Amino acid sequence: MNKIDVKEKFRPQYHFSPESNWMNDPNGMVYYAGEYHLFYQHHPYGTTWGPMHWGHAVSKDLIQWDHLPIALEPDGHGDIFSGSVVVDWNDSTGFFQGASGLVAIFTHADQYPDSDRSRQRQSLAYSKDHGRTWTKYEGNPVLTEESITDFRDPKVFWHEDKNKWMMVLAAGNHVRFYSSDNLISWEFASEFGAQAGSHAGVWECPDIFKLPVAGKKDSSKWVMIVSIGNDTAFAEGSRTQYFIGEFDGISFTNDNPDDTVLWLDHGRDNYAGVTWSDIPHEDGRRLFIGWMSNWKYANETPTVGWRSAMTLPRELSLKETSDGVRLIQAPVVEIEKIRGEKRSWDQFILEPEKNVSVDVSGNLLEIIAEFELQSATEFGIKIRNSDSKETIIGYDTINEFLFVNRINSGITEFNEYFPCMHGAQLKSENNRIKLQIFVDSSSVEIFANNGQVVITDLIFPDPKSTGIELYTTNKKVKLASLAIVQLASIF
Numbered sequence: 001m002n003k004i005d006v007k008e009k010f011r012p013q014y015h016f017s018p019e020s021n022w023m024n025d026p027n028g029m030v031y032y033a034g035e036y037h038l039f040y041q042h043h044p045y046g047t048t049w050g051p052m053h054w055g056h057a058v059s060k061d062l063i064q065w066d067h068l069p070i071a072l073e074p075d076g077h078g079d080i081f082s083g084s085v086v087v088d089w090n091d092s093t094g095f096f097q098g099a100s101g102l103v104a105i106f107t108h109a110d111q112y113p114d115s116d117r118s119r120q121r122q123s124l125a126y127s128k129d130h131g132r133t134w135t136k137y138e139g140n141p142v143l144t145e146e147s148i149t150d151f152r153d154p155k156v157f158w159h160e161d162k163n164k165w166m167m168v169l170a171a172g173n174h175v176r177f178y179s180s181d182n183l184i185s186w187e188f189a190s191e192f193g194a195q196a197g198s199h200a201g202v203w204e205c206p207d208i209f210k211l212p213v214a215g216k217k218d219s220s221k222w223v224m225i226v227s228i229g230n231d232t233a234f235a236e237g238s239r240t241q242y243f244i245g246e247f248d249g250i251s252f253t254n255d256n257p258d259d260t261v262l263w264l265d266h267g268r269d270n271y272a273g274v275t276w277s278d279i280p281h282e283d284g285r286r287l288f289i290g291w292m293s294n295w296k297y298a299n300e301t302p303t304v305g306w307r308s309a310m311t312l313p314r315e316l317s318l319k320e321t322s323d324g325v326r327l328i329q330a331p332v333v334e335i336e337k338i339r340g341e342k343r344s345w346d347q348f349i350l351e352p353e354k355n356v357s358v359d360v361s362g363n364l365l366e367i368i369a370e371f372e373l374q375s376a377t378e379f380g381i382k383i384r385n386s387d388s389k390e391t392i393i394g395y396d397t398i399n400e401f402l403f404v405n406r407i408n409s410g411i412t413e414f415n416e417y418f419p420c421m422h423g424a425q426l427k428s429e430n431n432r433i434k435l436q437i438f439v440d441s442s443s444v445e446i447f448a449n450n451g452q453v454v455i456t457d458l459i460f461p462d463p464k465s466t467g468i469e470l471y472t473t474n475k476k477v478k479l480a481s482l483a484i485v486q487l488a489s490i491f
């Protein structure tokens with residue numbers, strides 16, 4: 001049963017959010033017996049980060065979620081940090097008397113005895129009733145390493161060729177791989193990354209999986225996602241990078257030079273995201289969800305009684321581009337279920353100083369706009385617009401830069417880093433820039449040029465700021481097509 005007061009200010013209407021209190025990372029995402037499970041870092045007694053539990057929800061379609069009781073609570077080994085869940089199909093653990101069941105592999109976090117140094121160790125819990133109740137494994141913890149303090153967020157997957165379970169784990173400034181036959185005893189395999197990618201923060205929440213490269217026959221690559229924590233030296237706060245390469249069941253080799261940094265999202269609010277395990281072969285998708293916040297200000301966002309939401313669930317794929325193989329994101333097709341009335345406009349020319357207001361109602365929208373570049377050097381769409389407020393989604397044609405400006409988006413003062421402008425390099429395709437934009441009560445997600453660049457941002461506008469305006473700052477641009485779809489609340 002849903003206990004959410006759907007009228008709460010800023011409460012997302014089609015993104016997952018906890019019924020009440022604090023949420024951070026998505027955890028243990030797994031598909032089993034017709035249900036998508038979503039567990040999450042949860043403090044059930046407060047709206048800021050605190051002793052971590054695993055909250056739990058299930059869905060049949062990734063859109064509508066049923067909230068379930070807390071799955072894992074702190075115990076004598078500590079709090080329950082992030083981790084994953086797999087289906088133990090062949091009872092490799094012996095927990096299921098020959099049947100299959102769910103095994104959670106998570107970080108137990110406490111302190112070393114008589115010390116304030118934090119201790120992070122990997123543990124197991126299992127469920128024989130589709131995740132409704134959980135038993136902690138009596139032999140916990142199953143993987144420890146005293147020499148490394150930040151040692152957490154195990155993501156476990158089955159490696160077909162090696163016929164083994166593999167774990168990728170964040171270990172300070174790198175990830176480590178371990179292998180196992182039974183999820184209980186783990187053997188070190190290799191480490192990766194101390195010199196590679198971004199180190200603008202501690203490494204957290206890794207994930208690794210193989211994907212075909214679109215348009216290249218018989219070609220696939222391994223993608224490794226690594227989130228990097230907030231560091232006071234960087235205004236961006238916490239964010240997520242990825243690597244493309246090969247993984248042979250022992251070690252990961254990066255296709256790109258060490259100093260190449262690939263960002264999964266160019267907004268500020270997509271963190272600690274990982275992918276679902278055990279999606280059936282006949283579906284075959286690699287499905288991702290991230291925490292739609294940032295450690296820079298996550299504890300300070302202006303919501304009451306609950307805090308944080310997840311991104312839209314997204315399908316990941318790979319594409320060969322002129323820069324190399326890159327990760328592409330698309331909102332899951334199930335979004336179709338909440339699509340309502342669609343209005344489309346014929347193409348027209350936008351002129352400077354003649355902003356065009358689009359007559360739509362509501363704040364739950366999908367906007368699909370295709371611009372054909374002409375002489376304008378900057379153009380775009382202002383959303384959640386009022387006399388004094390706006391969130392600008394713009395494109396700078398000179399620098400080929402897509403950006404979001406939320407400096408004047410609504411409530412921004414809760415943290416000095418929140419009001420900001422940021423974006424990413426984006427080249428036009430056939431002289432066009434295509435934007436698919438999802439607006440909810442307190443967020444905006446932009447999938448540009450079919451998901452090649454993604455920007456996810458929180459915004460806290462007045463519920464009455466509902467305007468949409470098209471602009472060009474100088475010279476003309478052609479709006480080749482515009483469609484706006486009303487999205488339904490999931491409540």
Ligand code: FRU
Pocket residue numbers: 024025041052081082083107152153204205272
């Ligand atoms: C990432 C993270 C994880 C950790 C969890 C604690 O946001 O810091 O590394 O397991 O949150 O809540």
